[in-house]
Amino acid sequence: MPKDEYQSRDFRVVGTRPIRPDGIDKVTGKARYGADISAPGMLWGAILRSPHAHARIKGIDTSKARAMKGVKAVITRADFTHQPEDADMADILDNCMAGDKARYDGHAVAAVAATSKSIARAALAAIEVDYEVLPHVTDVDEAMKPSAPVVETGRQQENVPEGYSENVTGRSQYGHGDPESGFEKADLIVERSFKTAATHQGYIEPHACLATLGSDGQGDLWVCTQGHYMVRNVCAGVLGLDAGQLRVTASEIGGGFGGKTHVWMEPTALMLARKSGKPVKLVMSRDEVFRATGPTASSSVDVKIGMTKDGTITGATASYRLQAGAYPGGIAFLSAMCGFAPYDLENVRTEGFEVMTNRPKAAAYRAPGAPMGAYPVESVIDELCQKLDLDPLETRLKNAAREGTKSSYGPTYPAIGLEATLNAAKSHPHWSAPLGPNQGRGVACGFWFNFGGDTCVSLMVNPDGTVSLSEGNPDIGGSRASMTMMAAEELGVPLDQVRTIIADTASLGQNEVTDGSRVTFAVGLATIKAARHAIQIMKERAAMTWGIDPEAVDWRDGAAHPAGPNAGKFPPMTIKEIAAIASNTGGPIAGHHEVNAEGAGVSFATHMVDTEVDPETGAVKVLRYTVFQDAGKAVHPDYVEGQFQGGAAQGIGWAINEEYIYGDDGRLQNAGFLDYRIPVASDLPMIEPVILEIPNPGHPYGVRGVGETSIVPPLAAIANSVSRAAGVRLTSLPMSPPKVLAALKAE
Amino acid sequence: MVAVRLWGSLAELADGQQTVEIEAANLRQLLDGLARDYPALKPQLDRGVSVSIDGKIYNDAWATPISEESEVVLLNRLVGG
Numbered sequence: 001m002p003k004d005e006y007q008s009r010d011f012r013v014v015g016t017r018p019i020r021p022d023g024i025d026k027v028t029g030k031a032r033y034g035a036d037i038s039a040p041g042m043l044w045g046a047i048l049r050s051p052h053a054h055a056r057i058k059g060i061d062t063s064k065a066r067a068m069k070g071v072k073a074v075i076t077r078a079d080f081t082h083q084p085e086d087a088d089m090a091d092i093l094d095n096c097m098a099g100d101k102a103r104y105d106g107h108a109v110a111a112v113a114a115t116s117k118s119i120a121r122a123a124l125a126a127i128e129v130d131y132e133v134l135p136h137v138t139d140v141d142e143a144m145k146p147s148a149p150v151v152e153t154g155r156q157q158e159n160v161p162e163g164y165s166e167n168v169t170g171r172s173q174y175g176h177g178d179p180e181s182g183f184e185k186a187d188l189i190v191e192r193s194f195k196t197a198a199t200h201q202g203y204i205e206p207h208a209c210l211a212t213l214g215s216d217g218q219g220d221l222w223v224c225t226q227g228h229y230m231v232r233n234v235c236a237g238v239l240g241l242d243a244g245q246l247r248v249t250a251s252e253i254g255g256g257f258g259g260k261t262h263v264w265m266e267p268t269a270l271m272l273a274r275k276s277g278k279p280v281k282l283v284m285s286r287d288e289v290f291r292a293t294g295p296t297a298s299s300s301v302d303v304k305i306g307m308t309k310d311g312t313i314t315g316a317t318a319s320y321r322l323q324a325g326a327y328p329g330g331i332a333f334l335s336a337m338c339g340f341a342p343y344d345l346e347n348v349r350t351e352g353f354e355v356m357t358n359r360p361k362a363a364a365y366r367a368p369g370a371p372m373g374a375y376p377v378e379s380v381i382d383e384l385c386q387k388l389d390l391d392p393l394e395t396r397l398k399n400a401a402r403e404g405t406k407s408s409y410g411p412t413y414p415a416i417g418l419e420a421t422l423n424a425a426k427s428h429p430h431w432s433a434p435l436g437p438n439q440g441r442g443v444a445c446g447f448w449f450n451f452g453g454d455t456c457v458s459l460m461v462n463p464d465g466t467v468s469l470s471e472g473n474p475d476i477g478g479s480r481a482s483m484t485m486m487a488a489e490e491l492g493v494p495l496d497q498v499r500t501i502i503a504d505t506a507s508l509g510q511n512e513v514t515d516g517s518r519v520t521f522a523v524g525l526a527t528i529k530a531a532r533h534a535i536q537i538m539k540e541r542a543a544m545t546w547g548i549d550p551e552a553v554d555w556r557d558g559a560a561h562p563a564g565p566n567a568g569k570f571p572p573m574t575i576k577e578i579a580a581i582a583s584n585t586g587g588p589i590a591g592h593h594e595v596n597a598e599g600a601g602v603s604f605a606t607h608m609v610d611t612e613v614d615p616e617t618g619a620v621k622v623l624r625y626t627v628f629q630d631a632g633k634a635v636h637p638d639y640v641e642g643q644f645q646g647g648a649a650q651g652i653g654w655a656i657n658e659e660y661i662y663g664d665d666g667r668l669q670n671a672g673f674l675d676y677r678i679p680v681a682s683d684l685p686m687i688e689p690v691i692l693e694i695p696n697p698g699h700p701y702g703v704r705g706v707g708e709t710s711i712v713p714p715l716a717a718i719a720n721s722v723s724r725a726a727g728v729r730l731t732s733l734p735m736s737p738p739k740v741l742a743a744l745k746a747e
Numbered sequence: 748m749v750a751v752r753l754w755g756s757l758a759e760l761a762d763g764q765q766t767v768e769i770e771a772a773n774l775r776q777l778l779d780g781l782a783r784d785y786p787a788l789k790p791q792l793d794r795g796v797s798v799s800i801d802g803k804i805y806n807d808a809w810a811t812p813i814s815e816e817s818e819v820v821l822l823n824r825l826v827g828g
Contacts, residue, residue, distance in 0.1 A: 158790055159756040172823055173755025258828025333823040351755070364828025410752055410820035411799035449804060451827050516827025598811070599803035698803065708828060 034224030053666025106291025182315020186306025205254025227513025294363025446712025517705020534591030651714020
């Protein structure tokens with residue numbers, strides 16, 4: 001068996017709950033986030049944004065702003081003289097600074113750098129932009145009509161059938177069998193349409209960066225991001241720089257959830273720095289975060305499912321239409337892949353449409369597209385269970401995907417954990433707890449892929465035998481803790497002898513973004529292999545000291561040992577003793593590993609939630625919530641539980657309160673946390689996490705990703721709970737009091 | 748020959764075939780063979796795809812071996828959050 005495949009073992013460190021290494025700095029305010037970074041002589045940047053949803057830019061007069069005292073640079077798109085050949089890169093440039101037209105309310109049209117924030121704001125007010133307002137479209141169904149205003153022509157892929165607006169840029173289909181023949185075998189068919197609103201990831205820390213860029217092309221960028229290598233590569237591509245001349249350092253990060261997997265303003269900061277010759281700090285306001293950085297897509301979905309009286313699903317179809325914002329791309333294909341993925345179906349077909357609208361470019365929100373994929377499917381399954389008087393957990397178990405199931409998106413599953421989550425839910429006390437008046441209990445399943453990708457880790461054994469570990473992924477979910485634990489586990493040393501840092505882009509090779517729930521899997525794999533590399537070197541050093549073959553040396557409990565009686569009688573050499581004589585035995589000791597860690601294991605979850613609906617006001621209160629999810633192996637269970645709880649909490653907001661509200665003028669009406677209401681502590685019950693561990697065969701410790709699957713089931717689980725409590729099926733998110741009240745009155 | 752399953756809208760661009768056969772022993776040969784034998788697929792291949800080989804998903808690792816018995820499924824290029 002290759003050593004990077006799963007091997008059962010007794011863990012010493014992995015699976016324990018040590019104090020988190022970043023905790024003290026964060027609670028004492030010492031941790032340095034994006035806006036905390038400053039430099040001598042630094043200027044303040046600010047961005048002027050379009051007040052129109054769609055407008056041609058006929059001209060920009062910056063002369064008054066440039067003449068103001070304290071203003072050191074004013075830029076527009078004309079200053080970005082490098083035009084990227086790559087279409088995606090050109091879109092990013094256009095999103096960071098509009099070209100011939102503004103595509104959404106909040107689109108950047110100019111920027112300034114000044115000696116103070118107030119001067120920068122005053123300079124923005126002095127810039128005169130001549131707009132020709134154009135017709136706009138913000139609703140996904142409206143945008144698909146042939147008569148809709150077109151955001152950009154010529155971007156439609158070859159897979160889009162005739163008859164749609166050019167706003168429809170892509171279409172994907174998945175499935176197998178013949179759903180129509182499956183529907184003929186059904187005892188009951190339910191067909192419904194659903195809508196979900198665009199919601200923002202709601203990270204507490206706004207986007208922030210500090211940039212320097214000299215006339216020689218050398219630059220530094222300190223930035224709050226989920227992927228500083230991605231930021232480096234994109235900024236270099238947009239500005240025509242050599243990637244090697246731009247060093248990017250990731251700050252601490254106050255949340256990302258997919259919203260910080262993109263570049264929204266960093267090229268602007270670099271351009272201001274180049275033009276002014278000074279360091280420039282750029283920090284978004286909350287208004288800018290809402291208006292100009294990607295919320296997740298809104299969706300419009302049609303689902304049809306047929307079921308026999310015994311609960312067997314005989315046929316299933318779904319059509320997903322997701323708005324992608326003002327540029328091509330989108331995630332409807334992921335909705336189409338994920339919606340039915342938990343089930344073993346003979347006849348299933350899904351399709352996804354990617355649709356441009358005059359909204360900010362949509363971004364991932366944890367598992368992109370999967371919540372919108374699961375919500376309509378799980379809602380209709382729940383309705384079928386209600387109408388056929390079936391147990392919703394038993395029905396899901398009856399149709400559950402398992403090892404050997406041909407998934408709805410094509411591949412045959414290896415060992416997976418869906419059944420384990422359903423069985424755990426069935427036997428949990430929550431399932432049999434009594435409910436009161438106006439209360440309902442909902443369950444739903446969810447699926448996500450999890451990724452690997454390019455990863456580099458270096459592990460240095462210091463002269464005193466302590467260990468410094470460098471990884472290249474911003475720590476958004478506890479990766480410094482989990483890498484420290486895996487390195488300590490492998491080396492056989494105490495946890496406090498290892499410290500993990502996030503290295504800058506000049507210190508390690510390419511690393512993928514912290515996304516796709518990839519870090520504990522992929523960086524963990526690289527950490528284990530880097531530790532094994534260092535162990536191999538230390539075994540060689542011990543062998544040299546003892547005058548025996550390296551093959552005759554074992555490594556255990558943090559020390560080299562003769563492998564057996566034939567190897568000779570030598571006292572063990574600890575890592576500290578080997579490190580102390582490293583200069584005498586060949587030089588410094590370091591292990592490293594670079595890998596494209598493909599082959600991550602998929603993940604499933606089942607969520608169970610109780611809600612109470614106030615029949616007078618339509619308000620929904622979440623009473624009890626339990627998450628059952630397969631983690632493969634929970635390296636630090638506190639963090640895993642935090643991911644489970646965080647996904648559920650964000651799902652509660654998405655299901656009940658949160659939505660982007662646009663006026664008829666195409667402008668965002670609620671760009672702030674006062675009017676865009678995310679859940680606060682008083683809105684949430686204790687969310688009970690139940691960790692299941694079905695080892696991933698592709699990881700030495702069995703680790704799967706956990707960060708994204710937890711956002712997939714909540715929308716449906718809460719909708720099912722509220723629908724049962726209210727006695728009427730809710731089909732539009734958020735289930736805000738006015739909507740619930742209207743549904744109650746209509747019943 | 749390796750049997751490669753295409754997603755629905757790609758099958759429309761491969762003469763309506765849901766499954767096509769390609770001479771390939773690894774991922775790179777598979778992607779090159781698809782573009783060569785089914786030129787209408789090239790725009791999507793250029794935009795990027797993921798490939799499931801025996802239930803594991805790969806994006807870029809050209810040398811990943813594929814046997815004639817392997818289950819190979821072409822997927823949209825996966826992205827995460």
